[in-house]
Amino acid sequence: MQASLILKTRRHIGEAMFADLVIWRVPEPLRGSPHPFKYRLAFVADGICMMRYDNETGKGDHKHIGAEEHPYAFQSIEKLLLDFDADMKGWIDGNADRED
Structure with a gap:
């Protein structure tokens, strides 16, 4: 079985913000993760990665x-996906009133 893109x-998300979401099903768990998924979820604001969920090989989730x-x-x-969205919303809500 090959990896398959999920x-x-x-x-x-608003002006100058976006979320990149990539999830794969892999033939066997990555070293450090007990499940058959490889993922990276990133939230970027003003060109800076503010938050990222991932499970790179050896580091786990x-x-x-x-x-x-x-x-x-x-x-x-x-x-x-729910946890990522909640953290992203928390970041956005916590920074909505900041002055530039």
């Missing part, structure tokens, strides 16, 4: 919020 999209890296407890693709 999702690849770019969602534009984790997320980056700004410069900080945190473990992520993967449960399902649906939960991954």
Whole structure:
């Protein structure tokens, strides 16, 4: 079995913000992840990656919020997308009133 693409999209969110979502089903779990998915979900604002969820080989499931890296407890693709959207909304809501 080869890797199969499940999702690849770019969602534009307001002015100068977007989310890139890429999820693959892989033949066997990546080293460090117990599930058969490879993913990278990134939220970019003003050309800067503010948040990213991924499971690069050897590091397992984790997320980056700004410069900080945190473990992520993967449960399902649906939960991954919900968690990512919630964190992205939290970032947007928390920065909506900032002055440039």
